Amino acid sequence: MRIVCASQPAPGHFLPTAPLLRALLAAGHEVTVVSSPAFGPFVRRAGFRFRPVGEPWLAADVTPRPFAVGESPTVRDGDYTFALDTTRANAWAAGDVLADLRPDLLVREPAEFGVTFAAERAGVPTSTVGVGFLRTGDRLLADGGARLLPIRAALGLPDRVADLDALSRRRYVQTAPEVFEPVPDALTTLRLVDRVRRPADAPAVRPRALVTMGTLLTSENLLARIMDDLARLPVPCVLAAGDRHEEVAATAPDHVEVVGFTDLAALAAECTMMICHGGFGSLTTAFTHALPIVVLPYNVDQDFNADRVERIGCGRRVDWHRLGEGDLADAVAAVHDDPAYRVAARRLADDVAALAPPAQAAATLVTELAADLA
Structure with a gap:
């Protein structure tokens, strides 16, 4: 089977698809x-x-929205021009590219629409690998989804x-535990x-916080504020800083020990809690290791x-405007010392362990597609 994966140019978007893609490769499919x-x-x-499509850009060079460009989730009227122009250009x-590759299946992440629309137009079946919550209905519209409808109309697709x-629900592969969000x-x-x-x-893990702010944190102001508050924390820290680790x-x-690009899971196994931005990749690592x-x-x-983490009971949120007020140190002390957070984290780790391994998920996807095409 020939499989194409469509992703926005950002590690946090692409990496959740990688385990499934590797399992498909191992099963003998082209990816x-x-x-x-x-x-x-x-x-x-x-x-x-890899096959390129569209203009050369990286999400790290702009401030991302779920499929667009904006400042933060609290700014609801961001400029979608760049995202819409990119989606429109990529769709054509x-x-x-798809005519050359002749895929039997398109695997997509939820924020990619340009290649996805082209595949739909060509009659290629699609599957969406979830990255965090299911982005459909009101959430999709809140993220600017209605702005995509004229593009679909121009392509001759239902609008x-x-x-x-x-489209976002079709052959949905759920990567979050049901307690995080059920997808029936x-x-x-x-x-x-x-x-x-x-x-x-191995000796018992000593109290230590794993700190990661994801692959797209480039703001000097945010980094400076984080470093100021880390100085107040009551536990040692290891900060994963990617290619900026020396700086x-x-x-x-x-x-605070600073490391470059590294295996986040290996670090998590040697820590007792996590401080992060709430990116799904970082949260998944914490969930898996009961942090x-x-x-x-x-x-x-x-x-x-962040709201879902608080609702589950495995952590606390601290808003950026509260940095410098002592809230981060207070939250770290509470999460680290109150056993209720650790109990909830252990339950969540059990839920993660019950998710299908990549080989099983890949087999299910291929079997369903074959039956659908028969």
Whole structure:
């Protein structure tokens, strides 16, 4: 089977599809990732074939919305011009790429629409791999979904909200535990991260917070405010700072160890809690390793994720405007010391462990598609 994956050019969008794609490769299927030319090096380093489509841009160069560009989830009237122009251009440009690749299935992440519309226009079946919550209905419209309808109309596709909603639900692969958000009609679940097991004779993990603010945090102001508050924390920290680790380490407090790109799961196994922005990849790592969480949401779907973490009982949220007021240190102390947060985190880890492993999810997807095409 020939499979194409369509993703926005951002690691946080693409990486949740990677376990399923690797399982499909292992089962003997062809897999090609289609995205912005600038994203090609990242995809190839991850071990996948790549075909470029559209203009070269990276989400790290703009402030992202779920499929657009905006300032934060609290700014509801952002400028969608860039996203709409990119979606429109990709929807037309991807036609030739798909005609060449002749895919039997398009696997997409929920924020990619340009290549997705081209695939729909070509009659290619689609499957959506969830990244956090299910973006349909009111949520999709709140994220600017209605602005996509004229693009669909120009492509000759059905342009009702219900059609766009159905597209996002089709062959949905749920990557979040049901307690995070139930999706009754999901085709299958998918476990994104396996827990890193420490050796049986390893010493007990000492109190330490894993700090990560994702792959798209580029604001100097936000980084400076984080570092100021980390100096007040009551526990040692390890801060995953990606390619900025040398720069960040120069101003880090003594009790904060700064590391570059690394295996976040391996770090999580050596920590007792997490402080993060509420990105789904970071949360999944925390969930898998039963880490209580303090969430500092600053963009896209992180507001929803932070609220859900509090509702589940496995963590607390601290809003950015409260940094410098002592709220982060208070939340860290509460989450670290109150056993109720750890109990809830352990229950959530059990839920994650019950999700389907990638090979099983891939087999379910292929079987369903074959039956649908028969």
